[in-house]
Structure formats: structure tokens, C-alpha cells
Amino acid sequence: xxxxxxxxxxxxxxxxxxxxxxxxxxxxxxxxxxxxxxxxxxxxxxxxxxxxxxxxxxxxxxxxxxxxxxxxxxxxxxxxxxxxxxxxxxxxxxxxxxxxxxxxxxxxxxxxxxxxxxxxxxxxxxxxxxxxxxxxxxxxxxxxxxxxxxxxxxxxxxxxxxxxxxxxxxxxxxxxxxxxxxxxxxxxxxxxxxxxxxxxxxxxxxxxxxxxxxxxxxxxxxxxxxxxxxxxxxxxxxxxxxxxxxxxxxxxxxxxxxxxxxxxxxxxxxxxxxxxxxxxxxxxxxxxxxxxxxxxxxxxxxxxxxxxxxxxxxxxxxxxxxxxxxxxxxxxxxxxxxxxxxxxxxxxxxxxxxxxxxxxxxxxxxxxxxxxxxxxxxxxxxxxxxxxxxxxxxxxxxxxxxxxxxxxxxxxxxx
Ligand SMILES: *Cc1c(COP(=O)(O)O)cnc(C)c1O
Numbered sequence: 126x127x128x129x130x131x132x133x134x135x136x137x138x139x140x141x142x143x144x145x146x147x148x149x150x151x152x153x154x155x156x157x158x159x160x161x162x163x164x165x166x167x168x169x170x171x172x173x174x175x176x177x178x179x180x181x182x183x184x185x186x187x188x189x190x191x192x193x194x195x196x197x198x199x200x201x202x203x204x205x206x207x208x209x210x211x212x213x214x215x216x217x218x219x220x221x222x223x224x225x226x227x228x229x230x231x232x233x234x235x236x237x238x239x240x241x242x243x244x245x246x247x248x249x250x251x252x253x254x255x256x257x258x259x260x261x262x263x264x265x266x267x268x269x270x271x272x273x274x275x276x277x278x279x280x281x282x283x284x285x286x287x288x289x290x291x292x293x294x295x296x297x298x299x300x301x302x303x304x305x306x307x308x309x310x311x312x313x314x315x316x317x318x319x320x321x322x323x324x325x326x327x328x329x330x331x332x333x334x335x336x337x338x339x340x341x342x343x344x345x346x347x348x349x350x351x352x353x354x355x356x357x358x359x360x361x362x363x364x365x366x367x368x369x370x371x372x373x374x375x376x377x378x379x380x381x382x383x384x385x386x387x388x389x390x391x392x393x394x395x396x397x398x399x400x401x402x403x404x405x406x407x408x409x410x411x412x413x414x415x416x417x418x419x420x421x422x423x424x425x426x427x428x429x430x431x432x433x434x435x436x437x438x439x440x441x442x443x444x445x446x447x448x449x450x451x452x453x454x455x456x457x458x459x460x461x462x463x464x465x466x467x468x469x470x471x472x473x474x475x476x477x478x479x480x481x482x483x484x485x486x487x488x489x490x491x492x493x494x495x496x497x498x499x500x501x502x503x504x505x506x507x508x509x510x511x512x513x514x515x516x517x518x519x520x521x522x523x524x525x526x527x528x529x530x531x532x533x534x535x536x537x538x539x540x
Pocket of ligand 1: 229230231232258260261318343345346366
């Protein structure tokens with residue numbers, strides 16, 4: 126599509142946008158009496174208006190049933206996780222049995238590594254992104270140490286080639302080839318939180334498997350942002366949070382994927398009573414019998430209130446028509462943002478790949494020495510986006526609640 130850098134053109138794109146009404150399904154923060162432009166859905170998604178009702182529903186349920194709420198009524202808490210798995214599965218491209226909603230992201234990363242990282246003196250390395258999200262770095266380092274290995278020799282960090290901002294798939298594959306069977310686990314973000322680069326998860330998974338390594342993805346920035354096919358890509362495990370593009374609230378409940386091919390592997394795991402066979406759970410007997418599928422990785426009592434918040438937001442994705450529909454608008458929205466930024470008299474240095482297949486809804490703009498001033502100006506003008514040290518402004522227009530007109534306005538303010 127040929128874009129024009131005018132408000133009228135942006136408005137014409139909004140008029141043709143079949144998702145435009147979904148804006149009204151969210152509460153948007155205000156700035157100086159008018160709606161802020163919220164480009165921070167990659168950090169904390171907006172609150173769906175349905176969330177309050179969903180929480181109230183569970184509070185009423187609790188009021189009405191007390192402990193009986195686990196079994197009684199139309200929506201007993203005991204099977205709540207099943208509904209969430211059904212709603213979340215298409216978003217990550219999985220079968221419902223491969224998905225479990227529980228805990229928080231870094232906790233789930235540890236749980237998955239407990240099952241999928243078993244270093245031996247031959248095969249002990251973890252391949253990850255240089256400058257990965259700090260929580261992932263800390264989690265990986267601590268796992269390596271728990272197993273008695275040394276982070277400096279057991280963690281390989283991928284760095285972009287000289288002069289590049291992003292990694293190239295062929296270089297990642299080359300490292301996997303070179304390291305061969307010393308790699309126990311390849312663990313990458315689906316989308317890098319800093320650069321916004323979307324990795325070729327299918328190719329990376331195939332390369333790692335050809336060398337006998339397990340593969341896991343941290344989908345924090347990919348889930349609810351781009352369509353995913355965890356099952357078909359043969360990924361071993363994945364984890365994600367739900368408060369970014371999935372709008373499930375601050376510290377909201379997280380998700381984990383375990384590929385079906387591992388269900389009968391009798392993998393070691395950190396167990397708890399909530400992962401124990403549901404039909405036997407309340408017999409309170411010795412001897413852990415895992416529930417079938419990813420549900421067997423549950424540990425603790427279901428978090429009903431965060432579940433309710435997550436369900437409300439997952440239902441919006443479903444009502445919108447799913448990830449393919451969201452993605453279609455996201456591609457256009459991001460391309461339009463890139464276009465208006467490039468129209469500026471002093472073009473911005475966007476480090477996110479310009480190919481749409483290699484990015485999601487975020488553009489990371491590398492600023493010069495006045496970057497923080499520019500960011501503060503945006504904030505003062507009512508744009509909520511984020512600043513990443515040392516010099517990056519991340520802009521994330523998201524299809525559920527952002528408009529083309531907002532993109533155009535941000536472009537003008539940036540210019
Ligand atoms: C947001 C994010 C996290 C946050 O982890 P929590 O356990 O939810 O605090 C971790 N890793 C990545 C890659 C993220 O983007």
C-alpha cells in the first residue's frame with residue numbers, strides 16, 4: 126500500500142479498519158483531560174472494560190459458595206484452567222493439552238528448565254541472546270549454577286555481526302552447527318524485547334534439534350503480538366506472560382507450553398499437588414501421578430482472580446477473530462509508523478528489522494544524545510511509550526486499541 130503522511134489519510138485507514146471498535150473495549154489513561162496515546166502495550170497492555178466484571182463475578186462466586194466454589198455452580202474453579210488452555214492454545218499455536226496457565230513468567234521458565242535442561246559434561250551449554258531480558262539471564266545463570274556448571278563456559282550469547290543491530294537467522298544456525306552437541310538447550314525470546322526482532326523460530330528449532338538440543342522460547346513479546354505455531358514448529362517448551370500484548374493486568378498469570386511429544390517422556394519436574402491427577406488429588410496420598418499434558422506441571426492452587434482477568438482478555442482476542450486478524454492490522458499499523466518516522470527531515474534510526482516478517486508491533490528507535498529529551502517531550506505531549514537505557518525509545522502501536530491517526534500524531538511529535 127502507498128501511504129501518505131497526512132491526518133486525512135490516517136483517518137481513511139481508520140475508517141476502513143474492521144477492528145476500530147475494539148478501542149472502546151479498553152480503558153485508556155488520560156493526559157491533560159484527553160485520551161493519552163498509549164504505545165506501551167508491549168510493557169503493560171490496557172485494561173479491558175470486561176475485567177472488572179470478570180473479577181466481580183469470582184468475588185460473588187466466592188461470596189456465594191465459599192470453599193464449595195471449587196466444585197459447585199456453573200463455573201467451578203477446579204476446572205478453570207481448562208477453559209484458559211482452550212482460549213490460549215490458538216494464540217500460541219498449540220493443542221489445549223499442551224498449554225497450561227499458571228504462576229508468572231520467570232517462575233515458569235525455571236519450571237521448564239527443570240524439565241528440559243539436564244547438562245552433562247559433554248552437553249552442558251545454553252545458547253541465548255546476548256543482552257536478553259535480565260530476568261531470563263538471571264534464571265539461566267542460576268540454573269547453570271544449580272547443576273554445578275560455570276556460566277562463563279556454559280552460556281553462549283549470540284551477538285549481532287559487526288555493524289548490525291539484529292541477529293541473522295543464518296548466523297544463529299551457524300553457531301548451533303559449530304557448537305554441535307555441546308548445546309543442551311537453545312533458549313531465545315520469540316521477539317527480542319529491545320530490538321523488536323522476531324526470530325525464525327521454526328528454522329532455529331530445526332537446527333537445534335538436528336544437533337540433539339532442546340529448544341524453548343520466551344514468548345513474552347511474541348504472544349498476542351504475532352501468530353505462533355509452537356506445535357507445528359516442534360518447539361519443546363515455551364513460556365510467556367500475559368500482561369503485555371494480552372492485557373491481563375499487572376503481574377497477571379502466565380502461560381507454559383509443553384509439546385505433546387514429551388507427554389510420555391516421564392520428564393523430571395518440580396511437582397506440586399495441583400499437578401497431581403485431579404481425580405486423586407484430594408485423597409491426599411503419597412506418590413505423585415502427573416495430570417495428562419502440560420497440566421501436570423501445575424504446582425499450586427489455581428489463582429482464580431488472575432485467571433478471571435486473563436479469561437476476560439483472551440475472550441477479546443477471540444471476539445476480534447484471533448491472531449491472524451490482529452496481525453493483519455498490526456503489519457499495516459507498524460508499517461505506517463515506520464513510514465511517518467522516515468518522512469521526518471532528520472530520519473530516525475530504527476533498529477527493528479524493516480521486513481514485516483521479522484518484527485511484531487514494536488519499533489525501537491535508536492536516538493542520539495538528546496534521546497531522553499525527545500522521550501520526555503513525547504510524554505509531556507500525552508504519548509505513553511517507553512525508554513530503554515541507554516538510548517532507545519520503544520513505540521508499540523497495537524491493533525486492538527491503537528488507531529492509524531494516533532500513529533500519524535506520534536510521527537508528527539517525533540518529527
Ligand atoms: C516482560 C519479560 C519478562 C518478565 O518476567 P516476569 O517473570 O513476568 O516478571 C521476562 N522475560 C522477558 C523476555 C520479558 O519480556
